[in-house]
Amino acid sequence: ETASAGVNASGAILLGVMGDPIGHSKSPLMQEAALRALGISGAYVPLHVTPDKLGEAVQAIRILGFRGVNVTIPHKVAVMEYMDHLDESALSVGAVNTVVNDGGVLTGYNTDGIGYVRSLKAEAIADLSGARILVIGAGGAARGIVTSLLQENPASIVIANRNAAKAVELAAECRTKGKVKGISLAEMPAELQGIQVVINTTSVGMYPHTDETPLDPSLLHEGMVVSDLIYNPLRTRLLTESLERGCRIHGGLGMFIYQGAYALEYWTGRPAPIDVMRSSMLETQD
Ligand code: ATR
DSSP: OOGGGTBOTTSOEEEEEEESSOTTOSHHHHHHHHHHHHTOOEEEEEEEOOGGGHHHHHHHHHHHTOSEEEEOTTOTTGGGGGOSEEOHHHHHHTOOSEEEEETTEEEEEOOHHHHHHHHHHHHTOSOOTTOEEEEEOOSHHHHHHHHHHHTTOOSEEEEEESSHHHHHHHHHHTOOTTSEEEEEGGGHHHHOTTOOEEEEOSOTTOTTOTTOOSSOGGGOOTTOEEEEOOOSSSSOHHHHHHHHTTOEEEOTHHHHHHHHHHHHHHHHSSOOOHHHHHHHHHHTOO
16 A cells, blocks of 8 residues: 555554644544544544645645545635545535545545434434424535435425525525525524424534523424534533423534544445444543
8 A cells, every 4th residue: 555545554544633723623532432443543633734734734645645634623615625526515515524535536525414414313303304494594504404404305494594695595505496495583483383393503502602592492392303503512502491392302412423423434434333432422521
């Protein structure tokens, strides 16, 4: 094997995550636990890369023989121009979170949206076909999630956003002839009737603003699935209030685990040890 094939001379697989800052990333811990569980010799290291060095850092993936990297804030969009190929998942979202190195040829993927949907299906609602879904927020996270949700053939998706124009724009981009529509937060109450799944993609309720909720909890009704992308805290006020009202709840940790699981599966070709990855995260919650 040459270094550029993505396996170094010792046969160990080199992986990492590029970001700025990178010190608080939980990915190294989770991915190294996964590698150990699979019996794969290798390492997954935090790589502090500043924006001005991103191009050189990507070139170093080839030179050092990394099999791949995750890419996080602030590089997810900027890294696209350095890829040899972009998977459809990255093109539709306009951002890359996973790079795979095949003999020096780099392909950019985005596993956030598919990771989220896999987690939602595994943990809260197995079948999304025919579901009526409300997505709160219209930013980068919402874009990936809406794209992946559409693969599940839901009946409808309503996107509600503080800046309503962004929600309308995202809905129009989906090109699904009326299946997806954008509204303002003020229009949300009237839309909630008949909604089966509510997904918060905004940062409202995230530490330290843990008292806030992205919608009035009195609008929730029994039997709804309520999902929050936030995982700090693990249970947001939205989820606590939802549980009290008889909703099924789904927290943000699953998305983090499954975006990493897809990345690991692309790099190794092996099924990810989800339970090990989840345990490694739960043990380190601070
Ligand atoms: P991400 O990649 O996490 O989606 P983003 O692209 O910056 O981040 O998008 C943040 C989303 O959270 C947006 O939908 C934003 O609403 P606006 O488009 O109106 O800005 C939403 N958001 C953030 N803070 C919010 C708040 N305090 N109230 C309501 N929505 C908020």
